[in-house]
Amino acid sequence: xxxxxxxxxxxxxxxxxxxxxxxxxxxxxxSVPGEVVFNTGMVGxxxxxxxxxxxxxxxxxxxxxxxxxxxxNDSCDKYGLPLNxxxxxxxxxxxxxxxxSSEYSHYTAVKSLSDWLKEEGKPAxxxxxxRQLTKKLREKGVMLGKIVVEGCSDVKLEDPNxxxxxxxxxxxxxxxxxxxxxxxxxxxxxxxxxxxxxxxxNRGCSVIRVPWDYDFPADKELDFDGIAVSNxxxxxKMCTATxxxxxxxxxxxxxxxxxxxxxxxxxxxxxxxTYKLKYGHRSQNQPCISPATGRCYITTQNHGYAVNMKxxxxxxxxxxxxxxxxxxxxxxxxxxxxxxxxxxxxxxxxPVDADYLFDEFLxxxx
Numbered sequence: 001x002x003x004x005x006x007x008x009x010x011x012x013x014x015x016x017x018x019x020x021x022x023x024x025x026x027x028x029x030x031s032v033p034g035e036v037v038f039n040t041g042m043v044g045x046x047x048x049x050x051x052x053x054x055x056x057x058x059x060x061x062x063x064x065x066x067x068x069x070x071x072x073n074d075s076c077d078k079y080g081l082p083l084n085x086x087x088x089x090x091x092x093x094x095x096x097x098x099x100x101s102s103e104y105s106h107y108t109a110v111k112s113l114s115d116w117l118k119e120e121g122k123p124a125x126x127x128x129x130x131r132q133l134t135k136k137l138r139e140k141g142v143m144l145g146k147i148v149v150e151g152c153s154d155v156k157l158e159d160p161n162x163x164x165x166x167x168x169x170x171x172x173x174x175x176x177x178x179x180x181x182x183x184x185x186x187x188x189x190x191x192x193x194x195x196x197x198x199x200x201x202n203r204g205c206s207v208i209r210v211p212w213d214y215d216f217p218a219d220k221e222l223d224f225d226g227i228a229v230s231n232x233x234x235x236x237k238m239c240t241a242t243x244x245x246x247x248x249x250x251x252x253x254x255x256x257x258x259x260x261x262x263x264x265x266x267x268x269x270x271x272x273x274t275y276k277l278k279y280g281h282r283s284q285n286q287p288c289i290s291p292a293t294g295r296c297y298i299t300t301q302n303h304g305y306a307v308n309m310k311x312x313x314x315x316x317x318x319x320x321x322x323x324x325x326x327x328x329x330x331x332x333x334x335x336x337x338x339x340x341x342x343x344x345x346x347x348x349x350x351p352v353d354a355d356y357l358f359d360e361f362l363x364x365x366x
Contacts, residue, residue, distance in 0.1 A: 009150045011125040013058070013096055013133075016144040016157055021133055025149045026100045027117035027124030033158040034058040034093035036145040037304065038134045040283040044349025045095075045113065046071055049122075050085040052169035052191030053260065053302045054092040055233040056160025058145055061097050062134050066126075068101040070109025071116040079177045079201060084108070086193040086348060090120040091169065091233075093160075094147040096133070100126035123147045141278040142304065161276075161304075165234035166190040166242070166261070170212040181206030183365055184224040186216050188246070190239060190261050191232030195346040199358050200228070213241035217248040226255040226365035229262030231344065236264035236274050236305055243268045250338065257361040258331075258340030260303050266331060266340045273311040277327070280304035281342075284350035287323035288330075288343060296323060299343035300350025306342065307331065337364045 011025040015036065038060040039048060045066055048059065072084040082088065095117065104112055117124050125147055137143065144157045169191040178201040185205050187197065190212045200207050208224060212232070216222055227249055229242070236243075239261075246269040249256065258266040264274045281301040289296050297320070307328040309318055319330030319339060330341040339361070345354035 011123070011147060011149045013125055013128065014146050014148060015136070017140070019136065021128040023125045023127035025123065026114045026126055027095060028121045029149050029152055030121065030123050031146060031148045031152045031155045032058070032093045032123055033144070033146040033155050035142055035160055036060060036137065037142050037280060037282055038062055038130075038137055039302075040285065041349060042284070044284065046084060047086050047349045048302075049090045049092050049095065050087045051193055051302055052087050052091045053193075053231050053233045055165045055169050055191065056163070057092055057233070058094045058096060058147060059092040060130055060133055060137070061095070062130055064098045064130070065101055066097040066099070067113040068104055069106035070104030071111050071113055072108040073110045077198070079197075081177070081194050081197060086195060087169070090117070090122050092122065094122055095124035096128065096130065096147070097124070097126045098128065098130040100124075123149055137279050142280060161235050163234070164238040166212045166232040166239050169233060171209055172211060174211075174214065175209045177201050177207040177209065179206055183226065183362060184208060185226050185228055185365070186210060186222065186224045187228045188212060188214070188216070188230060188242060188262075190230050190242060190265070192230035193344065193346060193348065195348040196228065196230060196259060199346045199355070203358060203362060205362070212239055215241075215245055217245055217252070226257070226361065228361070229256065229258040229265050229340070231260030231262065231302070233261075235276070236261055236268060239265060250336070253336050255337040255361070255365045256339070257357075257364075259346075260342060260344060263331060263340035263342045264305055264307055266338060267307040267312060270316060271313045272316070273308045274305050275308055277304055277306050281322070286343060288320040289323050290320055291318055297353040298351045299329075299354055300347045301343045303342060339364070
């Protein structure tokens with residue numbers, strides 16, 4: 001790329017403290033604000049960019065070379081779910097990398113990362129020191145920022161967490177996958193990754209995907225055996241309707257499984273509290289320990305908030321603990337059929353060490 005930089009438009013990422021990193025544009029020619037966060041995964045940019053949990057955020061990838069395997073096609077499975085992406089579009093507001101590979105090579109690739117970003121209207125910048133940027137975010141915490149592309153209108157900084165981001169990315173109406181499955185699971189969509197749906201339908205479940213604020217406890221015609229509360233972006237306390245509905249379901253002791261944001265929703269519905277992490281966990285290599293067995297699992301994560309375990313009422317215990325910083329990574333009720341995890345057992349991208357948790361949930365449903 002060194003010989004081509006002169007033909008590229010200059011771009012920069014500006015942080016809220018005034019720090020500027022200068023580079024070159026390889027995405028859409030537009031300027032955008034967002035919360036600047038980093039992900040330490042080595043692969044998986046198609047899945048990460050389409051993860052709804054990145055809504056409102058400018059994603060910094062710490063791996064030095066990005067784009068070398070291009071972007072796969074948008075083919076779907078028999079349920080109409082894209083096979084290679086975690087939603088139907090790029091969700092991150094923008095992308096920041098150290099070096100972009102303009103030449104890609106992979107048997108599944110149909111286009112370059114640059115072309116995909118331009119088609120989706122998402123700006124991207126390369127040629128900056130992402131190591132220095134990541135160190136700054138680790139020291140000061142996630143920061144507001146903006147990508148500004150040469151010749152494009154400037155934008156003001158915006159805090160996405162004051163918006164209900166889950167409402168922006170959730171499905172708009174009830175949708176059923178694998179109708180007639182042996183177990184019926186209501187999936188509360190707060191920004192669900194599609195592999196959560198795949199993980200359930202591949203186990204023979206019928207998945208009833210409903211919007212984040214769907215009042216499923218009051219729907220007398222809704223027939224189901226268990227509840228899954230999905231991942232999603234932003235502050236969990238913005239999801240007031242979800243918290244209210246999950247609390248109502250808890251009173252009926254309906255089997256329940258929360259994932260990522262779903263872990264925080266279950267905690268809030270039970271009467272606990274959540275807080276914002278300094279820089280969050282976004283990677284495919286987070287070690288989580290089960291207090292019950294002492295076993296360590298390597299997990300995929302993408303979240304900026306966590307559960308304050310000290311605020312949880314009696315009857316609840318930690319299901320997993322982060323081995324790096326001791327933060328909560330999951331909850332379980334000692335006597336009622338409720339459990340949740342802060343990480344992503346469905347992976348994509350990442351290791352599948354925790355995939356067994358879907359089977360644990362279905363045993364609880366049974």
